[in-house]
Amino acid sequence: MTAPTQEHRPNRVAPRIDVYCPADGRLVGSVPDLGAAGVAAAAAELRAAQPAWEDLGPDGRAKHMRNFLDWILDNEKRLVGIMQEETGKSWGDAGLEVAMCVDLINYYTSHAKEFLADRDIKSWGAAGMTKNLRVFVRPYQLVGMITPWNGPLGGPMLDGVAALMAGAAVLFKPSEVTPLTWTEATRGWLEDISAPPVMANVTGGPETGAAVVENVDMIMFTGSTRTGRRIAARAGERLIPCSLELGGKDAMVVLADADLDRASSAAAWGSMWNSGQICISVERVYVEAPVYDEFVTKVTEKVRSLRQGMDPDESFSSDIGAMATENQLSIVERHVQDALAKGARALTGGKRAAHGLFFEPTVLVDVDHSMACMREETFGPTMPIMKVADEDEAIRLANDSEYGLSASVWTKDRVRGDRVARRLEAGAVNINNVMISTFQLPLPMSGWKTSGVGSRSGGAAGMLKYCRQKSVVSEKVHLKAEPHWYPYKPGASKLQARMVRLLGAHDWRRRLGLSPRSR
Ligand code: NAD
Numbered sequence: 001m002t003a004p005t006q007e008h009r010p011n012r013v014a015p016r017i018d019v020y021c022p023a024d025g026r027l028v029g030s031v032p033d034l035g036a037a038g039v040a041a042a043a044a045e046l047r048a049a050q051p052a053w054e055d056l057g058p059d060g061r062a063k064h065m066r067n068f069l070d071w072i073l074d075n076e077k078r079l080v081g082i083m084q085e086e087t088g089k090s091w092g093d094a095g096l097e098v099a100m101c102v103d104l105i106n107y108y109t110s111h112a113k114e115f116l117a118d119r120d121i122k123s124w125g126a127a128g129m130t131k132n133l134r135v136f137v138r139p140y141q142l143v144g145m146i147t148p149w150n151g152p153l154g155g156p157m158l159d160g161v162a163a164l165m166a167g168a169a170v171l172f173k174p175s176e177v178t179p180l181t182w183t184e185a186t187r188g189w190l191e192d193i194s195a196p197p198v199m200a201n202v203t204g205g206p207e208t209g210a211a212v213v214e215n216v217d218m219i220m221f222t223g224s225t226r227t228g229r230r231i232a233a234r235a236g237e238r239l240i241p242c243s244l245e246l247g248g249k250d251a252m253v254v255l256a257d258a259d260l261d262r263a264s265s266a267a268a269w270g271s272m273w274n275s276g277q278i279c280i281s282v283e284r285v286y287v288e289a290p291v292y293d294e295f296v297t298k299v300t301e302k303v304r305s306l307r308q309g310m311d312p313d314e315s316f317s318s319d320i321g322a323m324a325t326e327n328q329l330s331i332v333e334r335h336v337q338d339a340l341a342k343g344a345r346a347l348t349g350g351k352r353a354a355h356g357l358f359f360e361p362t363v364l365v366d367v368d369h370s371m372a373c374m375r376e377e378t379f380g381p382t383m384p385i386m387k388v389a390d391e392d393e394a395i396r397l398a399n400d401s402e403y404g405l406s407a408s409v410w411t412k413d414r415v416r417g418d419r420v421a422r423r424l425e426a427g428a429v430n431i432n433n434v435m436i437s438t439f440q441l442p443l444p445m446s447g448w449k450t451s452g453v454g455s456r457s458g459g460a461a462g463m464l465k466y467c468r469q470k471s472v473v474s475e476k477v478h479l480k481a482e483p484h485w486y487p488y489k490p491g492a493s494k495l496q497a498r499m500v501r502l503l504g505a506h507d508w509r510r511r512l513g514l515s516p517r518s519r
Helices: 035-055 057-074 076-087 091-116 126-130 154-166 180-192 206-215 225-238 260-276 289-304 326-341 391-399 414-423 460-464 490-504
Strands: 016-020 027-032 119-121 131-139 142-146 169-173 199-201 218-222 242-245 250-254 282-288 345-348 362-365 382-388 406-410 428-431 467-475
Touching: 027 076, 027 180, 035 057, 035 131, 035 142, 035 169, 035 199, 035 206, 057 076, 057 091, 057 154, 057 180, 076 091, 076 180, 091 154, 091 260, 091 460, 126 131, 131 154, 142 154, 142 206, 154 169, 154 218, 154 460, 169 206, 180 199, 206 225, 218 225, 225 242, 250 260, 250 391, 260 282, 260 289, 260 382, 260 406, 282 289, 282 391, 289 345, 289 362, 289 382, 326 345, 326 362, 326 382, 382 391, 391 414, 406 414, 414 428, 460 467
Parallel strands: 142 169, 142 218, 169 199, 218 242, 250 282, 250 406, 282 382, 362 382, 406 428
Antiparallel strands: 016 027, 119 131, 131 467, 345 362
């Protein structure tokens, strides 16, 4: 299958970016590198289309969004195929991105009306007694969405559905490594379901991404901490809001009373899903000494039995696919070699495959925090496991990281689970599960430390972040003038000052305006 190519502006002569399948090196498509001029043109078209989109209201927008859901399901096999070709994922890993789309569209279309509704607010204080307070919301006209290569369909959808349902137009900039799936999704939106032209796909590299930041009213960025810093700096200069979902080094803490069968299955899936190329991947495991050997034996068996390859159409004959880029593969290789050179052992895996960008699913033991695999984001199919004396040591080591995206704790004791969850420095903690918090859309996903700024999802907050809030005050009773307006008069102004004391002071001396006792 060859992925279609769709250009934002077919007549424009732009340099092209070729896309290769990481599993076998085939050329599978190409897209234009639109650069600053292409981005500016797309932004102008989106701005022209946005007011009518906003006017449709949540129900009108939901109709188009549900048509899009139907289109995604009708084209599921083709989309998964394109995704697989540009990422080298297994069919099963790629298929989960479609499930995410279904969930996101159903969630935001069924809640948009409630999330965007005018809110009545209880007034405050004596001055508020004669006032009605409300908050209206209006979307940012144009939101920029820059995404990485690890989730070519799920990545843009994760934030895009909420922004579109809020009434914004969205300028999407997919990764130059994997631009084909989102190019096809955008074509489907514009051509196959004839939805309003409020999403545009501007393909290209970092320069195109930088141009997106220049042209939008709000920027949502998902990607590396390094690029996130640059985007935040430029957004600061432009004084536009930015929301950043960045890297992670998620820790898994396995306590002695954990269900080791479940924990070891979760560790195998949580560290190897998408070949470990997900920000919330299990990147390091800390196991209490009494169960360390048993956990390691179980998890090694499970990782060793994983089938690696890019499986054909819906065969589900592979579990784990390729790495997306040579650069990413070499980072994984460096982390594993650094660990082995410093005394770690690979119980399974440990090297790249002879062909294609595959790295063997790898379990490392005898690791410590002097090694890159425990400190830097690996973003690959590795599971370094460290033995710890107790809960305190596990927490101390888990928190010894510049990242704080999410984490997990494994125990049958609820109190202990909550206690550890509270102490872990991460934006989300799953107790006896991995990664699941990200896919529960009512929960906020917010990276602590260098893992992010702001948050995504979180119920209404996930949509309101794409809106400006407008506070509206109206009068309950019609007065000729407010007591604090001009002209000031001794009688009325003094009475007002006395009222402020009477109602606002915390003790009788001040309420009554008596002089302080002399010392
Ligand atoms: P990256 O930062 O290199 O690139 C991400 C996107 O930014 C790409 O589209 C790229 O073209 C664009 N870009 C690069 N330089 C830019 C610039 N100066 N201005 C504007 N845009 C620019 O990241 P990557 O290597 O594609 O993705 C891997 C990273 O993404 C990992 O660190 C991973 O943890 C992170 N990630 C985070 C989340 C999350 O939700 N927290 C999710 C997925 C991936």
